[in-house]
Amino acid sequence: MTVDPVFQRPSPLLQVRGITHRYGHHIGCRDVGFDLYPGEVLGIVGESGSGKTTLLKCISGQMEPSEGSVEYQTRDAGLIDLFRMSEARRRLLMRTDWGIVYQNPRDGLRMRVSAGANVGERLMAIGDRHYGHIRSEAVDWLERVEMDIGRIDDMPHTFSGGMQQRLQIARNLVTKPRLVFMDEPTSGLDVSVQARLLDLIRGLVRTLGIACVIVTHDLGVVRLLSHRLMVMKGGSVVESGLTDQVLDDPQHPYTQLLVSSILPV
């Protein structure tokens, strides 16, 4: 039987199966699996210590899980297990096809070089050797994340928290990645800056069609950004589904507690 390619389901960008990670006897996360499709935004919520960040580190190749597999749809060779490809290839993937936005911009930025160099670093890492081109790309991306172009040669430590976070996003998106991991991208920012940043992320993700995994404890963030939601507790996924479905009609007692703990304004 042949299926018209138009109606074929796209193949997943990331296939995660049975991820378990142990820190000695303590379990970081237990038997987590999901598929992520191109252009899809997946939210992972849960309280502190629920294993969100452990899971993110495992699926983004920063840490090898004790068990399970993470397969990524590469542009040239189809699905490849992240921890079975060569380290050279994994690192290349991480700085071209992927982006990682850290909770603390200090982890994701080079604090001792200017904003422009931060944005241009990935381009130089993949072999761009034309200063003028790198510069104009940096200007372009700083504009897209709504930063003042006049500050392109300033050091990141002179920027506010919100600007550092936007700079981090620009730095990651300059190579036009297909998949971006975000670890608490808005925590530590005040609400008005948060709102602007969320708006920006939503716009960029939509227009560029980037698939995204966002880890957060803030249900407002996932409500705004993510299509699907996974709720974690004690290292396990207790509930998952479409964001609106999970937030409007929570089934698991913990999710019900979580949703009811949002402070009404």
Added chain:
Amino acid sequence: MADVIDHPSRAAATPPDTRAATGYNFAYLDEQTKRMIRRAILKGVAIPGYQVPFGSREMPLPYGWGTGGIQVTAAVIGPDDTLKVIDQGADDTTNAVNIRSFFAKTAGVATTERTTEASVIQTRHRIPETPLTEDQILVYQVPIPEPLRWLEPREAETRKMHALEEYGAMHVSLYEDIARYGRIIKSYNYPVKVNDRYVMAPSPIPKFDNPKMDRMPALQLFGAGREKRIYAVPPYTKVKSLDFEDHPFTVESWEQSCALCGAGDSYLDEVVTDDKGGKMFVCSDSDYCEQRRDAGHQGDGGDSNYATRNEIPENETSSGDDR
């Protein structure tokens, strides 16, 4: 302690040198150490630009004075060799004089100040102006062998960056220079890529000397004693200075030529000649300058107009120029 242990080929090569000190093995280091260093050198030559770790020994001089270079020289020098040692281009500076006499004493080798007569040249901060030949070995003293050190403090990480050829960060530092100053301002220890593979620190030579490393007929060996690394550039190997397509690598140039020999193609040092603003530019390579003067070339004796241009009274300016 026993008398000096002769190098196997020594007796035939040179008559016993009265200057030689007793009680040491030939060229100070014991034979096992020299073999270990030679193995590191061979590996370095086999992988141009790759930093080979070696068991650096305690030497009778402080780190930073050329312990790495001395060990490499000791490992490659034979009784037939003629040694030249330069420091900042000059043969008569403290470092150069002492290293030269060290080998004259412990190896009994002939020494020279002439670039063309030397078979082994140990250098700190310069490459001689006279082109080197296939019969010569150039040994560099290296303080910090890792070109990525200032960008990435973790040794494990820099090794991984070399292994995976991740050199983007190196260009980030060049980008920063252009963004801030409009050009690449790094003027010494300018990073190079060797044989299209490894990024290498050429030791603190001025970038003026970088083009000389490219396809040099002589073997180039680099020794870092404190950091315990040896690396090498074999003869006729491609050495390219890193740059951007629209900001190509350039070397320094001077408006003056050498005040003593009139050379317009050498690296010049600015020398202050008095406390009234008198100065002159002279070749940093003292041998090159001397050879040219012996051949009859003459400089203008310094910039006699400097003081007048800077409006210091005429009667006080003479002392610097009457040589």
